[in-house]
Amino acid sequence: MTLRKRRVKLEDIARKLNISIATVSRALDKNPRVKLSTRDKVFKMAKAMGYMPNQIAKSLSSGKTNIIGVIIPRYDEPFFIEVCRGIDHYAREYDYKILISSSRNSFEFERENLISFEKGLVDGIILSPTHETETFVHIKNIINKGIPVVLFDNIREEVQGADHVSIEDDKASFSAVEFLIKKGKKRIAFIGGIKEKKVFQDRYKGYLKAMQEYNITIYEELILHCDSLDRECEDAEIQKFFNGLSIKPDAVFTCTDNYGLLTMKTLLKLGYKIPEEVSVIGFGDLGLGEVFVPSMTCVAQPSFEMGQKVAELLIDQFNEATDVNHRKKVIKLDTKLVLRDST
Template structure:
């Protein structure tokens, strides 16, 4: 038989005080004496009292829930972002609802509608590879619900706060490292070009080559719209068949870099002696590959924390609307074996 939940009235009746006194005691109101607070809280724990969050949200017009829309939960970078978001949100008394678009526009729109129907207080969003129409985000804005974009920021002016990295500078940093390692023919496995992050990484790659007066040809850019292992393999196979084969590959993400490594190995091309490889993100497998993968590390947990902090600041502000803040986080280059030729031991 299901047990009836304990209510504030039950606690009040047991202690011989009013329900309003119990309510204020549970909220640590200064007008309630320390002794009464102790009695109320002790009995609440003994009876396993849990507040009725639905009733509370109806009274306050707040659910204390944050809606998150991400491309993929299984993606290592986005899983670290979620960890950062949850740490900040739960410490501030918020719960989270997570939706994944599976990198599709249609699912992203459905996720937006679902979270709106659940009356979330605010949104944290990284949009899908397919998304080119951003009207569903305008609907959130029209309802005056705060939202913060992280990692992937729409190329349109939605007037929202953002948390990103400098993808352009990070790509140039990758090229600079390859140049230091005496690479002169550097190819790029580019990401989907509707994403600003991919555009910026491609631009950083091109400008990095230009800054060093390096050889460039259009065939050195292979577009990997999905950015998965198979595309990395296929694009790299095309690169090594060029008459003027590259001696280094900068991949838009680590998974494409893994595909590149497999393609090189299957064609008996030594890494890094003949072709060096550098990835982007620092997935958990980057240090487990053979050779270990050099990569640009994105601060996923820090990005999640920063995005959550900003959203909660906007949610709890007494002003009608705060001006957008655009925070840019620092990346790090993790140098491993895939770009450095081992020096013979003495």
Template structure:
């Protein structure tokens, strides 16, 4: 089938008998073009289904008013809340947001960055995929002089602005609470250590155990991708131990939900036999029975600060960056899954 030719500014000019330059000025609301000409141009543009070439416009102006945002996955309430606030702030400043998803894939993350750079975005806000251990694709953004902000998952080696929570201290909140519930053998279902936030959650967990004079049992610390399926798998492994835990702290609510399902299938009383704590405050944590204790990451604030920091970077000319590292406090939301009777 023959592809329909795309309408150009020249086509509109030919219909009206004016120059392509006049059409371009009319479409951009130039003050020297009459109101009647602007109306005529816009009417013909609509009739011919004219679509402006934003890439060409960006190349001419040196500014696209487009911002790229990379999320590891969109099926997370945390990431969707961050996105909502990023978009709200950027839209108010006249920017449109292009959202890309890595699906926790390093390869897809690289492709997303290449696409955003080709689109001539004015800045990028990103959170790293679980698979990412090489950061050369992010260095490519910096080399091109495009502002880059990392949120939630970042890495000190990239050396850019970062916004997130204190993951180390968050683990202390969890362990302190579980110890107060008289838990003494606490397991941790964590993310991969090469990701900074999950490494800090594990370090905080270990430090909190030491603070309470609890022994560190390596067989109780498991790493994975923190999906619901992974939570089920890790919980089965913990239950197979000769001395199972009396509490489980999962670094994701989805893994916590998987763990809860397995415990219920084995008729384990949660929290009296095994207490459970998740991470991220996904909406389902308050609906399931028992409701799941979790850590609130202040997603809205992270999104707001990330967007405001990016705007500041874009508006600074010839700046020598003093990098900002915004570390926000988290909040432990105590629910039924960890309150022993």
């Protein structure tokens, strides 16, 4: 049986070199009070012994961890993966790392994650609220304790002291549906997500506004608000929806790329020709639409850029003077319609 090695500590290096623990600590921090020759000996010994600095101990003395906490509703959504890539890309340029946690679309888990991060694990927090988040007291409490916060995507209400980054979901969906209408589509179906989530509410508003402005009949039978929070159930819901229709749609606007791809898969199985008989538009443009056959027209959401922007705003807060009130910034990023074979 192999015995597990004990982690090398400062006192182990000090004992080997017959110097004080304080001298070892100062030497590793490159303190000018320690002679260069002593510093060299300490660094060589630390390397030889496999010493790794204790980040928690360092953060206790410096007040910084150089870690950004990120809380997202789910791990399996390409949008959140792209946002996290953007956060990580920007943060690493400034020597920050990210710690990602999922709220699993639960307000309680969101609150628990915030409390965990509050205990000194991170320097600041980036958060996308869940569809269950109706009160923002837990976020305001974090801000009041001096922890910088940036919110993105599903922001139900403005929170003082936190920066906000999002897109204009209603305008983006209006433009997509307007495009379908101008192509002569009259029976346009809508597929959105859970009704309580603000981004889906806003995308539905954009759909309704376009239909009403152009006097296009809104068929309740052609509207689906998915209740599922995982892909397998979403697939089943969409299949059931199309199998039960008595009105044949000539276009479908969907609120995510995933809904769009599941829609096209189901329609093709049912014998629809895309785009000859029915056009499909997704929302996100996160890569999968390009490789599906036929390729899918999408509202391109700047997910990676959104990640970079939230990281930039958070790191800017780190550099603010601690004795001034933070002036909240609200950033709205642009979207565009990327045309492909499905329309």
